[in-house]
Amino acid sequence: MQVNRLAEAVWEIPKTEKAGMLVPARIYGTEKILRAMDAGVFEQVTNVACLPGIQRYALCMPDGHWGYGFPIGGVAALDVRNGVISPGGVGYDINCGMRLIRTDLTLSDVQPRLDALLTELFRTVPAGVGAKGFVKLSRRTFQDVMRKGAKWGVEQGYGWESDLIHTEEQGCLARADPDCVSEHACQRGMGQLGTLGSGNHYLEIQVVTNDRIFDRHVAGQFGIHGHDQIVVMVHCGSRGLGHQVCTDYVRIFEKAMKRYDITVKDQQLACAPYQSPEGQRYYSAMNCAANTAFANRQVIAHQIREAFSRVFGESPERLGMRQVYDVAHNIAKVERYDEQDLLVHRKGATRAFGPGHHDVPEPFRAVGQPVICGGSMETGSYLLVGTPQANTESFGSTMHGAGRTMSRAQAKRTVRGTTLQQDMAQRGIMVKAVSMSGLAEEAGIAYKNISDVVESVNAAGITRRVAELLPIGNIKG
Amino acid sequence: MGKAHRFLDEIALGDLAFEATGDSVSELFASAALALIEVMADPLTVGTNWTQNYRRSESEIEDLFFEWLNAIVYLKDAEGVVFHDVHAAVRLDSENNLWHLDAALIGDRVDGTRQELRTDIKAVTKHLFAVRPSDDGWYARVVLDV
Numbered sequence: 001m002q003v004n005r006l007a008e009a010v011w012e013i014p015k016t017e018k019a020g021m022l023v024p025a026r027i028y029g030t031e032k033i034l035r036a037m038d039a040g041v042f043e044q045v046t047n048v049a050c051l052p053g054i055q056r057y058a059l060c061m062p063d064g065h066w067g068y069g070f071p072i073g074g075v076a077a078l079d080v081r082n083g084v085i086s087p088g089g090v091g092y093d094i095n096c097g098m099r100l101i102r103t104d105l106t107l108s109d110v111q112p113r114l115d116a117l118l119t120e121l122f123r124t125v126p127a128g129v130g131a132k133g134f135v136k137l138s139r140r141t142f143q144d145v146m147r148k149g150a151k152w153g154v155e156q157g158y159g160w161e162s163d164l165i166h167t168e169e170q171g172c173l174a175r176a177d178p179d180c181v182s183e184h185a186c187q188r189g190m191g192q193l194g195t196l197g198s199g200n201h202y203l204e205i206q207v208v209t210n211d212r213i214f215d216r217h218v219a220g221q222f223g224i225h226g227h228d229q230i231v232v233m234v235h236c237g238s239r240g241l242g243h244q245v246c247t248d249y250v251r252i253f254e255k256a257m258k259r260y261d262i263t264v265k266d267q268q269l270a271c272a273p274y275q276s277p278e279g280q281r282y283y284s285a286m287n288c289a290a291n292t293a294f295a296n297r298q299v300i301a302h303q304i305r306e307a308f309s310r311v312f313g314e315s316p317e318r319l320g321m322r323q324v325y326d327v328a329h330n331i332a333k334v335e336r337y338d339e340q341d342l343l344v345h346r347k348g349a350t351r352a353f354g355p356g357h358h359d360v361p362e363p364f365r366a367v368g369q370p371v372i373c374g375g376s377m378e379t380g381s382y383l384l385v386g387t388p389q390a391n392t393e394s395f396g397s398t399m400h401g402a403g404r405t406m407s408r409a410q411a412k413r414t415v416r417g418t419t420l421q422q423d424m425a426q427r428g429i430m431v432k433a434v435s436m437s438g439l440a441e442e443a444g445i446a447y448k449n450i451s452d453v454v455e456s457v458n459a460a461g462i463t464r465r466v467a468e469l470l471p472i473g474n475i476k477g
Numbered sequence: 478m479g480k481a482h483r484f485l486d487e488i489a490l491g492d493l494a495f496e497a498t499g500d501s502v503s504e505l506f507a508s509a510a511l512a513l514i515e516v517m518a519d520p521l522t523v524g525t526n527w528t529q530n531y532r533r534s535e536s537e538i539e540d541l542f543f544e545w546l547n548a549i550v551y552l553k554d555a556e557g558v559v560f561h562d563v564h565a566a567v568r569l570d571s572e573n574n575l576w577h578l579d580a581a582l583i584g585d586r587v588d589g590t591r592q593e594l595r596t597d598i599k600a601v602t603k604h605l606f607a608v609r610p611s612d613d614g615w616y617a618r619v620v621l622d623v
Contacts, residue, residue: 068492199623268603
């Protein structure tokens with residue numbers, strides 16, 4: 001496949017490379033990153049470029065890897081008038097995303113009590129297969145969760161009013177209609193509020209050292225000052241509800257495509273016109289799942305604050321446990337670019353609006369939107385900030401994490417969970433995991449070096465580095 | 478060929494892909510289900526206090542297979558269970574051209590103190606999904622979202 005270099009970290013596959021491509025495909029990444037990408041990325045991003053109504057180009061971020069339908073790291077903007085909506089462009093874990101909470105604690109405060117803190121977090125934030133949350137919901141209140149998202153959580157006393165302004169869309173997407181969500185989806189998700197899940201989901205205690213702050217002004221605006229400051233990161237999504245919404249609508253769209261005379265290159269790219277009844281119902285159901293994910297992370301944030309409070313004997317307010325931001329990386333949203341409303345699908349990609357954008361919360365509007373990128377549990381994560389260039393070039397989108405380079409099966413053959421846990425402890429990273437095989441699947445060797453990935457988006461100008469966050473404690477499902 | 482499954486390294490890096498085979502279509506349904514339940518928990522550590530029968534009919538074998546695996550993922554969350562074993566009998570009713578599945582799932586409520594829990598499964602995807610007769614039986618390829 002022909003790949004042309006457009007800039008230091010931007011590459012383009014011409015639309016002549018595959019029959020049916022309506023636009024070119026672009027991949028962000030330094031040469032080192034591009035060469036390390038698996039073949040599936042090139043195949044899948046060019047399949048996305050064939051979707052009816054796609055605008056300008058199909059994108060893949062530098063953390064991209066072979067997914068299903070879209071590549072992980074995929075971004076596509078579809079015309080809302082004549083374009084399609086595809087559950088495969090959002091993923092099964094609708095509004096899988098990141099939440100970051102800062103504290104006034106330092107490494108020297110936390111290290112002596114790290115074991116007790118992780119034990120308390122492991123107890124109060126359930127993780128792994130079949131985990132149930134402490135929030136008991138009736139069918140009626142679950143519908144409120146779907147409609148109101150994080151706002152529902154704050155109304156119930158799970159979190160602070162200020163959390164909402166520090167959440168994408170204030171944690172509540174409009175046009176969320178629970179009538180578009182199946183009974184099966186409700187049954188799967190109803191008991192799971194406040195749970196992490198498994199796979200690459202985690203809760204992590206991290207430290208910010210002075211030498212890993214790259215933009216002190218912006219970091220300060222985000223409440224990050226370094227000096228061995230402790231922060232807490234959460235990575236999870238909409239749990240069974242979102243998974244089932246995607247499953248249901250892929251099935252519905254497979255049938256609908258015949259009616260609308262749409263063909264796709266991969267069954268998992270099943271789609272329907274956004275304006276069709278099926279498209280509109282999926283959009284409403286997806287928003288229900290996205291709101292449930294915001295509520296899930298809201299409840300988890302509450303549990304984190306309570307756990308810290310019990311261990312340190314101070315209120316979360318006195319510990320300075322303010323939310324930095326909460327942002328989705330699996331979602332489709334209507335956004336305006338060049339006077340045109342586009343349905344931007346982000347699957348393993350993060351919204352990254354630059355300074356002055358009206359959707360950036362007021363406290364950050366002068367500097368840009370915080371972007372939270374989770375790395376592997378061994379290496380670290382990054383806090384970035386959106387740029388004006390993201391708005392003009394990448395539909396306000398950037399990377400979301402490190403990106404895998406090794407399959408789960410291979411990772412398990414390469415490293416044992418118990419050995420990994422001991423090795424990490426020797427390097428100052430304490431891990432509590434429900435599953436040792438699940439831990440092995442998430443070993444750092446299975447991922448790209450996140451610093452290389454960050455270098456790519458920094459060089460491309462679609463986000464800028466603010467701070468690196470280094471792990472000291474991790475909870476995995 | 479017999480009832481067997483193997484996990485694939487080379488596709489869908491962040492997820493889990495497997496191939497399953499069987500001498501008969503019933504064996505294929507059982508072997509794929511065993512691959513799926515083995516991802517979620519070690520079946521040998523899961524008890525047998527919970528059972529559920531599952532019956533479904535579809536005109537396409539692909540649809541029946543897909544719904545079968547989806548049912549297991551659904552029951553894992555909705556019933557809060559992991560699985561010890563499965564039984565599956567599939568037959569084609571040639572009169573009305575329908576495939577019928579008569580299956581049973583055996584397992585227990587999730588309990589991390591007694592069971593070796595592994596990885597949660599979000600969904601059975603349609604990416605590279607394949608179910609077909611092979612030279613010596615039946616073959617399927619499945620990519621799971623984890």
